[in-house]
Amino acid sequence: MSKTALITGATSGIGRATAELFAKEGFKLILCGRRQERLDELKKTLGEETEIHTLTFDVRDREAVFSAIEKLPDEFSRIDILINNAGNAHGLDPIDKGNPDDWEAMLDINVKGLLYMSKAVLPQMVERKSGHIINIGSTAGKEVYPNGNVYCASKHAVDAINQGMRIDLNAYGIRAGAVNPGLVETEFSDVRFKGDKERASNVYKGFQPLKPQDIADIIHFVVTRPYHVNIADLVVMPTAQASSTIVKKSS
Ligand code: NDP
Ligand code: 8X3
Secondary structure: OOOEEEEOOOOOHHHHHHHHHHHHOOOEEEEEEOOHHHHHHHHHHHOOOOOEEEEEOOOOOHHHHHHHHHOOOHHHOOOOEEEEOOOOOOOOOOOOOOOHHHHHHHHHHHHHHHHHHHHHHHHHHHHHOOOEEEEEOOHHHOOOOOOOHHHHHHHHHHHHHHHHHHHHHHHHOOEEEEEEEOOEOOOHHHHHOOOOHHHHHHOOOOOOOEOHHHHHHHHHHHHOOOOOOOOOEEEEOOOOEOOOOOEOOOO
């Protein structure tokens, strides 16, 4: 029987690449995001390879999260793998100049959204004493960089929640682990810089960043390990990157 994976943030970047790979590998998929037209397109294209169900909601909306999971049709109601990927940075400002709306967006989406999703899916995993949660953290959850303040705080929170999940879910045999990427070229910087395409593309100039498919490959590796193997915490950077602030660029 093929496993069912739920991917948040499947409409773009890492989540989308993971959906594409998982569809090819025959997983049943529940794909989530806010952009309906992208979900419709994914259902159409990936639906040729596997069974797809789409859910449109904002992870910040607690009621919408719980209702979406409660109302899943029978054939998608068993979730074997939860990939908590939805998230973004909003702004890159020193702490004294930061916009509180940006802070709230990052904490609400990256931290509280991840918690709501997990809380909605966990009861069935606990009951079955099986399941696998992959939390997409970041190198920003391992170190703090200039002007990264609240985004880094949100990803440090993901790191802590991932550790907490591993401890608290150990008794049920549920696997929990984090994948923490460095610089991946996605829509991440477009969102961070609020549509300033030039500023966004400059982030990835002069070196080879990771591709979303690189992270999808790793997530696929993580979920296909035998049951006794839990990849607890994995950090991956482009070869050109040594830390959040040290990136070897061609001149
Ligand atoms: P993208 O901007 O390309 O994708 C973000 C995804 O999250 C989209 O599918 C978006 O869907 C979804 N999303 C954002 N806000 C919400 C919301 N409020 N409710 C529901 N879904 C939401 O970025 P990435 O693929 O790069 O980011 C994926 C994850 O990887 C994030 O958690 C990010 O922090 C993390 N990450 C990214 C790195 C990078 O360098 N790119 C490095 C390290 C970690 P929609 O807009 O349709 O709702
Ligand atoms: C995304 C990577 O370095 O832009 O989490 O924060 S970084």
